[in-house]
Amino acid sequence: MKSRSRRPDIGLILAASLAAMLVGAGASAAGPGDSDCMACHAEVKPRVVLDVLRGSAHEGLSCTSCHADITAVPHGKPLAVDCGLCHAKEADAWRAGPHAKAGGPGCVDCHGAHDVPKSSDRRSMSSHERQIEACGGCHARLAGGRQWVKMFDESVHGQGVIKQGLNLAPACATCHGAHDVRSLKADDDAKAKREVARLCGSCHEPAYAAFEKSAHYKALSQNVGRAPGCTDCHGEHSIQAPENRSSSVAPESVPATCGRCHADKSLMANFGLPADRLSTYLKSYHGVVLEMGDLRAANCASCHGAHDILPSSDPASRTNPSNLEKTCGKCHPGAGRAFSNIRFHESVSPTGARGAWFVRVFYTIFISLLVAGFLLHIITRLVGWRRTRRKSAAPLGKGMEGGGSHDKS
Amino acid sequence: MTSHSTDGTVVRMSLLQRLDHALLALCLLLLIASGLALVYHEQAWAKVLIGIMGGMRGRGLLHRAAAIGLVFAGLLHFGGLLFSRKYQSDFRAVRFRRSDFSEGWKGWIHGLTGKGAPPYYGRFTPMQKIQYWGIFVGCLIMAGSGFVLWSPQASLALFPKSVYDLMLVVHSEQAQLIFVVLILWHLYDVHLAGGNFPMNPAWITGRMGGEKFRKRHPAEWDAMQKGEQE
Numbered sequence: 033m034k035s036r037s038r039r040p041d042i043g044l045i046l047a048a049s050l051a052a053m054l055v056g057a058g059a060s061a062a063g064p065g066d067s068d069c070m071a072c073h074a075e076v077k078p079r080v081v082l083d084v085l086r087g088s089a090h091e092g093l094s095c096t097s098c099h100a101d102i103t104a105v106p107h108g109k110p111l112a113v114d115c116g117l118c119h120a121k122e123a124d125a126w127r128a129g130p131h132a133k134a135g136g137p138g139c140v141d142c143h144g145a146h147d148v149p150k151s152s153d154r155r156s157m158s159s160h161e162r163q164i165e166a167c168g169g170c171h172a173r174l175a176g177g178r179q180w181v182k183m184f185d186e187s188v189h190g191q192g193v194i195k196q197g198l199n200l201a202p203a204c205a206t207c208h209g210a211h212d213v214r215s216l217k218a219d220d221d222a223k224a225k226r227e228v229a230r231l232c233g234s235c236h237e238p239a240y241a242a243f244e245k246s247a248h249y250k251a252l253s254q255n256v257g258r259a260p261g262c263t264d265c266h267g268e269h270s271i272q273a274p275e276n277r278s279s280s281v282a283p284e285s286v287p288a289t290c291g292r293c294h295a296d297k298s299l300m301a302n303f304g305l306p307a308d309r310l311s312t313y314l315k316s317y318h319g320v321v322l323e324m325g326d327l328r329a330a331n332c333a334s335c336h337g338a339h340d341i342l343p344s345s346d347p348a349s350r351t352n353p354s355n356l357e358k359t360c361g362k363c364h365p366g367a368g369r370a371f372s373n374i375r376f377h378e379s380v381s382p383t384g385a386r387g388a389w390f391v392r393v394f395y396t397i398f399i400s401l402l403v404a405g406f407l408l409h410i411i412t413r414l415v416g417w418r419r420t421r422r423k424s425a426a427p428l429g430k431g432m433e434g435g436g437s438h439d440k441s
Numbered sequence: 442m443t444s445h446s447t448d449g450t451v452v453r454m455s456l457l458q459r460l461d462h463a464l465l466a467l468c469l470l471l472l473i474a475s476g477l478a479l480v481y482h483e484q485a486w487a488k489v490l491i492g493i494m495g496g497m498r499g500r501g502l503l504h505r506a507a508a509i510g511l512v513f514a515g516l517l518h519f520g521g522l523l524f525s526r527k528y529q530s531d532f533r534a535v536r537f538r539r540s541d542f543s544e545g546w547k548g549w550i551h552g553l554t555g556k557g558a559p560p561y562y563g564r565f566t567p568m569q570k571i572q573y574w575g576i577f578v579g580c581l582i583m584a585g586s587g588f589v590l591w592s593p594q595a596s597l598a599l600f601p602k603s604v605y606d607l608m609l610v611v612h613s614e615q616a617q618l619i620f621v622v623l624i625l626w627h628l629y630d631v632h633l634a635g636g637n638f639p640m641n642p643a644w645i646t647g648r649m650g651g652e653k654f655r656k657r658h659p660a661e662w663d664a665m666q667k668g669e670q671e
Contacts, residue, residue, distance in 0.1 A: 324497040366594035374602040388610040395614035402621050416552040
């Protein structure tokens with residue numbers, strides 16, 4: 033574990049060494065005491081204000097508790113402080129994490145050197161309130177990092193911490209861990225998605241309990257990596273409450289969010305699921321009305337649920353025929369048993385609603401013929417009108433009558 | 442019966458017919474605007490229309506209000522057929538006859554080529570009859586399918602959803618048919634064609650000039666002359 037110490041000025045070291053020799057009698061056989069250290073470091077770099085140390089999480093420790101390699105004064109170049117001497121678990125986690133591997137920040141970068149407030153203390157950069165600032169300070173400088181940081185700051189979680197000072201709202205370390213700094217990148221990894229779900233569930237218990245029963249979680253349990261986990265629908269750093277219109281799970285955005293998978297023909301073919309759920313929904317009255325901005329209209333989640341989605345063949349599913357009366361009845365209070373027999377998501381096609389498709393084809397042909405007839409009608413009248421106008425002998429207006437055999441009253 | 446007036450004009454529409462026609466025209470225009478805006482909701486013009494109507498909710502309310510107006514116009518029409526002699530006389534005249542086919546064909550050839558005898562039309566031309574019956578049947582279909590769509594709860598208690606879906610297709614397709622017949626064809630005829638620009642005023646005044654009537658509806662004119670002589 034490394035600690036960042038500044039290279040002391042050689043002249044000052046010599047002067048400090050001389051001073052230390054003069055007070056050498058003060059140093060006990062167990063090593064120099066704090067007063068021995070301060071004899072020099074009150075003036076010599078790195079200067080230390082002992083009061084700051086005393087008010088920190090490390091109050092009660094002596095200088096040599098951390099600078100354990102210094103057994104006498106004056107001393108040569110000290111070794112880096114190993115925080116792991118006391119904080120072994122955290123140090124091991126840090127060593128295994130990406131910060132250590134990438135030469136990123138060490139202990140003092142987040143916790144401070146001598147002034148190490150407790151993490152519960154708002155003065156600490158590692159405190160819940162300030163870690164967004166601490167992590168964001170570096171990560172905004174990484175590729176794409178500024179966007180991440182901005183997204184999080186504007187997210188429901190970020191706003192909870194920054195604006196409302198909520199300890200319940202997660203800050204960076206809540207999800208990524210403080211020392212191991214997990215990436216949480218799941219992509220198509222079912223196991224990683226289950227881990228993320230468990231992590232989200234540590235706060236969102238009811239949602240996690242419902243999700244565990246869903247068809248999506250069942251697929252994840254069977255290591256189907258393309259099945260959705262929490263972040264596939266809610267996003268990662270940009271998570272917003274469903275009430276926020278920019279949320280991917282806001283009513284008006286739900287169809288597009290579900291449609292990312294359920295309108296993907298190749299993906300749905302893998303699971304033997306129909307890929308026309310989004311298109312048939314968008315053509316339905318529910319879809320049209322929602323698209324026009326009436327948020328009361330049923331979206332996917334209104335009927336299928338959000339976290340506990342099950343196939344309609346499952347008796348526990350909201351869209352199982354035995355439950356449709358109740359599900360539809362949420363919006364249609366008069367919904368009777370008739371709703372149980374409804375076939376939803378049916379397309380007007382030869383393979384779907386055949387009767388409606390036939391009627392549509394009939395009308396399309398009939399209207400086309402009428403339009404053609406109308407055009408012919410206009411042409412006939414224009415031809416007659418031009419011909420009679422050429423007959424200069426005919427009085428004005430008479431030509432119109434003569435040519436217009438279809439004149440209307 | 443079409444009748445002469447002292448000023449030489451011919452009465453084409455009674456006051457009740459004009460009111461009925463005005464109500465029908467207003468309601469159909471509102472229904473077509475609010476209905477086609479829903480069918481073509483993805484188009485920019487439809488979005489503008491829906492915005493003007495106060496959003497989807499306002500559009501739905503306007504459509505239903507105009508539907509009630511249309512039904513009222515229909516009831517007025519049936520009431521006229523039961524109690525008004527003018528309605529009954531016109532209704533007899535608007536029925537298709539075999540001569541409509543031969544006169545219609547003659548009229549079309551005459552209009553296009555200028556050859557042959559001009560058509561000998563009665564009180565209503567074949568094209569007017571097609572338009573009348575088109576709207577008559579069309580409105581019955583629209584009202585019937587519209588009431589099925591009015592309340593999904595009530596309809597689904599009575600019919601299977603396949604009927605509801607079928608009515609949805611019938612309603613939107615028939616609306617487009619009416620649009621073609623009414624907005625394009627009928628309005629072209631009464632506003633633009635045959636020297637009618639800016640419009641044939643009969644739907645407001647109820648009258649038509651005698652000379653114009655004689656040329657456009659010669660059979661009816663001759664029948665009127667004969668009736669007067671007798």
